[in-house]
Amino acid sequence: MKISMFHLMPHRELPPDFEKRYDSVWVTPPWHELADAKRVGQYYNWTLDELLYAARAGFDGVCTNEHHQNAYGFMPSPNIMGAVMAKATNGSNVAIVQMGATLPTSNPPIRVAEEYAMLDCISGGRLVAGLPLGSPMDVNFAYGITPMEHRERYREAFALTLKAWQSRELFAWNGRYYQLANVNLWPRPIQQPHPPVWVPGSGSISTFDFAVDNEVCYCFLSYSGAKAAKSMMDGYWKVVADKGREPNPYRAGFLQLVAVAETDSQAEEKYARHVEYFYHKCLHWPIQLGSPPGNQDYRSMVATLSNPVRRAEDAKKLRYRDFVEKGYVIAGSPATVRDRLKEEVVKGLHVGNLMVLLQIGSMPHELTLENIDLFARKVLPELRGEWNDEGWVNHWWPEQLRGAVAKPATAGVGA
């Protein structure tokens, strides 16, 4: 299987009473009260160093994503981070997994197609092209896109992106939301017919159909762990089967929070407060920001509102041991982490493309490196062979990197 390190680039030093003093970590947190540009520059550099460290430690890929106006994860342009990673990992077998640039907030959206083509060229064909819908906080509240148009814009932009990468001829796009009379991308990606496409989702049923119909890898970016995701991912695999596709585990990606230490109790000692910081502060936003009226289509909204059982529990009431027990975070010794990942995530959800979040909330730089190091040395080698015996092809990974042997990034420069 393929295992990538995911990074959110959070604010690591929010005040202890943040969630009491402020309404939301997203859209409205006041920058001048909460952040300092020089210090934030340090966060960005730590983030790049941590991802690069993972690339050198043997991970298959490094992931960044896009969010706006928040302290939870603020890489408004993931492609700036991706460009650094692409250059610094040249000569290696590490994929640049952009999870990614958000189509509806890019205008015109071929900007994403262009930048991804640049990343594919710079990296020598190592790009995984994540094409997310974007969260309502980012797209509707920060970037002003009408909730009811959000998914329609996304679907049109998605089709435009795929065509822009592949068309041999200049073409005109006379769309509902986008009109471009001369689409003729420079550059084009190295990977043909286009880089592998991943579509992150958060469990919306309409996205399952979209993912399968478009032959992309569906990635569930969950903060509630595999146990909570089980029935949802079963639903995805049912759609895969209903549409007559093979149950290739590489059709699915999953994000899991992971914290490794020498022993289970050391893990609690080292990571408890950072995990609690993440769930209590980084995920602190009013629930209605996540679903403004019209953002969900009618069918999905009816499903959500008539089935309140699926409502997430209040994470603010939970502590480290709850998060671990419920599987929100898989934490402990290398053996504990390995076994739980294998059983709950890899086998439990039938996942071939695993992403692990190893910098969690306030976790400082040195501890993050320690987490990455332990995972890479003691967990990753034990998981890498999963699925090999079944002979599936990972069509959703850069073709030249599909071979099992890792060739980590080395010095960090050169092509």
Place this chain on the structure above:
Amino acid sequence: MTREQTITVWQGKVRMRVLSEGAGPALVFFHGPWGLTWDPFLSELARAFTVYAPEHPGTTPGAPDDIYHLDGLWDLVLCYDELLTALKLDEAVLVGHSFGGMVACEVAAAAPRRARRLALIDPIGFWRDSERVVNWMALNPAELPAYIFRDPSGEAARHLFGPAEPPEAVAAARVRLMWAMGATGKFIWPIPDKGLKKRIHRVSAPTLLVWGKEDRLVPPVYADEFSRRIPSARVQTVDGAGHAPHLEQPERVARMIHEFAG
């Protein structure tokens, strides 16, 4: 006795149910962002007018996706023009609440002869940085009654938000409310200033502005934005009411409209 008919406009793609009652001069009521229910205010008006109350596209039961056939305010205004033609109403008293007030004003600006009289109840359509219109779509639905009504536990609030049980009825009411906000919000996101200021000068009908004194969503100062652009407009405020004075003080607001347009 309320009559009900569904009229199809926009090349057969948009179905709009119209509730009507009463006899007398025609009056068209454009509902606000929370959908249409036949309420005491409309019953009161129906004593003096033939009231037609159409449902905003997408909010008619069984036709939620019709809203996707409209891309912007121009499409919406033309839909209403087609609807009025289908109802054989060359002219009518146009009354609108909140979002519906903006739509009524847009219709009166686009087709001035359609409006015999124009009455706007706490309408939106303008923006002041110093007194921002509250985005009700960003509020927790549980907080909405306190923003809309002076008395969030009163009969008017219960009427708009539906029953507190059983769970199926609560879920159905929530679906209806959310979809109505989404289908109307499509035309005003993220700031409800969509160019009325460029068009409002075309309004030629005598105009009445009714404002709830304790409107927490669209402060009464917004009446100035309308009255300075329609100099002949009369402004009346309503005590004991928030953003929906016609629901909290139905008899008084109906009387104002009757005296103005009857």
